[in-house]
Amino acid sequence: MVEELATRPPAAMLERKKHPMLVELVVRLVKEKPLALVGGFIVLVVFLTGVFADFLAPYGMAEVHPTEALSPPSVKYILGTDLLGRDLLSRIIFGARVSMIVGIAGASLNVLVATMIGLFSGYVGGKFDIVVQRVVDAFMCFPHLIIMLTVMSILGQGMLQLILVLGVTAGIGQSRVVRSAVLGLKENIYVKAAVAIGCSVPRILYKHILPNVMAPIIVIFTISMGNMILSEATISFLGFGIPPPAPSWGGMLSGAGRNYMMVAPWLAIWPGLALGIAVFGINMLGDGVRDILDPRLRGGLGRYDTATRKKSRDKKPS
Numbered sequence: 221m222v223e224e225l226a227t228r229p230p231a232a233m234l235e236r237k238k239h240p241m242l243v244e245l246v247v248r249l250v251k252e253k254p255l256a257l258v259g260g261f262i263v264l265v266v267f268l269t270g271v272f273a274d275f276l277a278p279y280g281m282a283e284v285h286p287t288e289a290l291s292p293p294s295v296k297y298i299l300g301t302d303l304l305g306r307d308l309l310s311r312i313i314f315g316a317r318v319s320m321i322v323g324i325a326g327a328s329l330n331v332l333v334a335t336m337i338g339l340f341s342g343y344v345g346g347k348f349d350i351v352v353q354r355v356v357d358a359f360m361c362f363p364h365l366i367i368m369l370t371v372m373s374i375l376g377q378g379m380l381q382l383i384l385v386l387g388v389t390a391g392i393g394q395s396r397v398v399r400s401a402v403l404g405l406k407e408n409i410y411v412k413a414a415v416a417i418g419c420s421v422p423r424i425l426y427k428h429i430l431p432n433v434m435a436p437i438i439v440i441f442t443i444s445m446g447n448m449i450l451s452e453a454t455i456s457f458l459g460f461g462i463p464p465p466a467p468s469w470g471g472m473l474s475g476a477g478r479n480y481m482m483v484a485p486w487l488a489i490w491p492g493l494a495l496g497i498a499v500f501g502i503n504m505l506g507d508g509v510r511d512i513l514d515p516r517l518r519g520g521l522g523r524y525d526t527a528t529r530k531k532s533r534d535k536k537p538s
Contacts, residue, residue, distance in 0.1 A: 248512050249508055249509070249512065252511075252512070253508035253511065253512065255504050255507075255508065256504055256505050256507065256508020256509065257508075258501070258504060259500070259501040259502065259503065259504025259505035259506075259507075259508065260501070260504075260505045261501070262497060262498065262500065262501025262502075262504075263445075263498075263501045263502055263505055266316050266319070266320060266497075266498045266501065267320050269313055269316040269317075270313075270316040270317035270318075270319070270320040270321070271317070273313045273314045273316065273317045276313050277307075277309070277310035277313045277314060278307060278309065278310055279306070279307040279310040280310065281306075281310055281311055281314040281465070281466075281467050282306065282465045283306060283307070283310070284304050284305050284306055285301065285305030285306070285307075286304065286305050287305065288301055288305045289301060289302070289303050289304060289305040290302070290303055290480065290483065290484045291305070292484070292486065293486060297309070299312065299486060299490050300484065300486040300487070300490075302472075302476050302484075302487055303476045303480060303484075303487075308486065308487070308490055308491075309490075311467035311472065312467070312469070312472075312490055312491060312494050314467045315467040315468055315469045315472065315491065315494065316494070316498070318379070318452075318462060318466060318467065318468050318469075319449045319452065319453075319468075319469060319495075319498060321379065321383075322379065322382060322383060322386070322448055322449065322452045323445040323446070323448045323449045323452075323502070324445065325383045325387070326382075326383050326386040326387045326390070326444070326445075326448035326451075326452075327387075327440075327441050327442075327444045327445045327448055328387070328441070329383060329384070329386075329387025329388065329391065330386070330387045330390045330391040330394060330440065330441075330444045330448070331391070331394075331437055331440055331441050331444070332387075332391065333387060333388055333390075333391025333392060333394075333395065334390075334391040334392075334393075334394035334395040334397065334398050334437075334440060335395075335398055335430070335433075335437060336395075337352065337356070337391070337392065337395035337398070337399070338394075338395040338396070338397070338398025338399040338401075338402060338433075339398065339402055339425050339429060339430065339433075340352075340425075341353065341395065341399050341402075342398070342399035342400070342401075342402030342403045342406065343402055343406050343421070343424075343425060343429060344421075345403075345406075349399075353396075353399075356392055356393070356395060356396060359392050359393070360392075360393050364389060364390075364393075364451075365454065367389055368385050368386070368389060368451065368455060368460075369455065369458065369460055371385045371389075372385055372455060372460040372461070373460060377460060377461065377462070377463040378462075378463065379462055379466075382452060382455065382461055382462065386448050386451050386452065387448075390444055390447065390448070390451075394440050394444065397436050397440060398433055398436060398437065398440075401432075401433045401436050402429055402433060405428075405429055405432050405433065406429065410428060411424060411428050411429070414427075414428055435513040436513070438509060438513060439506070439509055439510045439513055442502070442505055442506035442509045442510075443502075443503070443506035443507075443510065445502045445506070446498075446499045446502035446503045446506065449495070449498060449499055449502070450495075450499055452468065452470060453468065453469050453470025453473070453495055454470060455470070456468040456469075456470035456471040456474070457470040457471065457473055457474040458474070459474065469491045469492075469494055469495045470491075470495070472487070472491040473488055473491050473492055473495075477491060
């Protein structure tokens with residue numbers, strides 16, 4: 221009986237398994253962060269629009285109607301046409317696909333680079349950590365936009381090149397967030413116990429450190445998606461991003477959208493509005509996730525939940 225009780229997991233662990241971190245995060249977003257839910261709905265709509273763009277767009281993204289160039293919004297062309305007669309609504313719908321691909325892929329690469337640098341730099345420490353952090357500091361001294369434009373001018377235009385540049389450059393700076401979390405975790409007793417029994421460094425990082433830094437990693441991913449989309453639009457606006465005729469929202473704002481702004485203002489209004497709504501939704505979702513997961517702001521998931529804090533406040537001193 222004693223052995224059975226010793227090997228049985230605590231009740232708190234059993235309760236924890238019934239409510240995974242993702243499910244608990246969604247529940248707390250529903251209860252505490254209604255604006256984050258609105259942002260999540262916007263992100264879902266933009267994502268589904270990009271996935272099903274072939275079915276939602278009334279015309280092809282490069283389908284030209286020369287006789288109807290610069291047509292104002294009408295029943296046939298709901299958002300009007302550009303200077304080549306291409307339907308603006310169709311190009312905005314296909315532009316959602318480009319933005320979501322760049323946003324998700326760039327944020328994923330950002331998280332991967334930040335996690336790899338932050339994990340090894342924070343855990344190994346010593347001279348290795350000093351050298352890595354000085355390199356990161358030197359990299360952060362240069363303007364981010366200048367670095368991206370310089371690398372894109374060398375690699376050339378293209379979605380793959382843009383994702384690599386955005387993900388790697390942003391990940392180097394975000395590695396400091398992961399490193400700060402690792403510095404606190406590696407002093408915990410369970411990490412020292414794993415070192416004492418002879419666990420290898422990769423196993424300690426994968427089994428004991430990485431699961432406990434998932435909260436800041438999730439925050440980095442959600443917040444960096446909006447930055448990736450804005451950076452892609454900025455670079456495409458300057459002519460170094462997605463090459464035409466691919467419908468990038470930033471590229472649509474440049475060129476015809478800028479040159480014909482006074483004659484056909486819809487060329488700049490609708491792509492700018494789509495970009496603003498998408499980034500607003502991602503930022504609202506990212507802010508809500510950050511407030512839930514950051515223990516310095518609201519208390520992290522787990523033992524610092526809302527019910528525990530409420531009981532602590534209501535408890536009268538004896």
